[in-house]
Amino acid sequence: MNFYQRVYETARKIPEGRVATYGQIASLITTPRAARVVGFALRILPAGTDVPWQRIINSRGRLSIRNPFFSPDHQARLLKKEGVEVFQRGGQWWVDLEKYLWDVRL
DNA sequence: GGTTTGACCCTAA
DNA sequence: ATTAGGGCCAAAC
Numbered sequence: 001m002n003f004y005q006r007v008y009e010t011a012r013k014i015p016e017g018r019v020a021t022y023g024q025i026a027s028l029i030t031t032p033r034a035a036r037v038v039g040f041a042l043r044i045l046p047a048g049t050d051v052p053w054q055r056i057i058n059s060r061g062r063l064s065i066r067n068p069f070f071s072p073d074h075q076a077r078l079l080k081k082e083g084v085e086v087f088q089r090g091g092q093w094w095v096d097l098e099k100y101l102w103d104v105r106l
Numbered sequence: 107g108g109t110t111t112g113a114c115c116c117t118a119a
Numbered sequence: 120a121t122t123a124g125g126g127c128c129a130a131a132c
Binding site: 035 | 132
């Protein structure tokens with residue numbers, strides 16, 4: 001089981017209506033500072049994957065995605081559909097981490 | 107072994 | 120608010 005596989009595996013554990021950060025995922029797997037690699041793993045996902053990539057955002061609650069196939073608008077729409085509040089400020093999408101960050105202990 | 111590439115993260119300006 | 124720089128780590132050459 002390589003690092004990417006573990007990223008996907010962990011991502012699937014994120015409950016609907018919650019979000020996780022890149023750093024959080026990295027911490028759960030191996031090293032807390034491998035956040036960049038998590039992003040890389042998600043970046044190579046095929047369109048239509050069953051991995052809930054939209055639930056993974058950056059540490060400040062922003063949608064930092066840039067991939068045209070997985071646009072921020074798309075991600076925001078998916079999150080809203082799951083019940084996550086998403087705010088738009090200055091063309092940037094935000095999520096209230098205080099409310100929606102995934103607590104692994106749950 | 108080394109270099110390059112990031113959907114990151116933190117700090118400083 | 121934005122930008123720049125450095126550090127970080129795994130994968131792919």
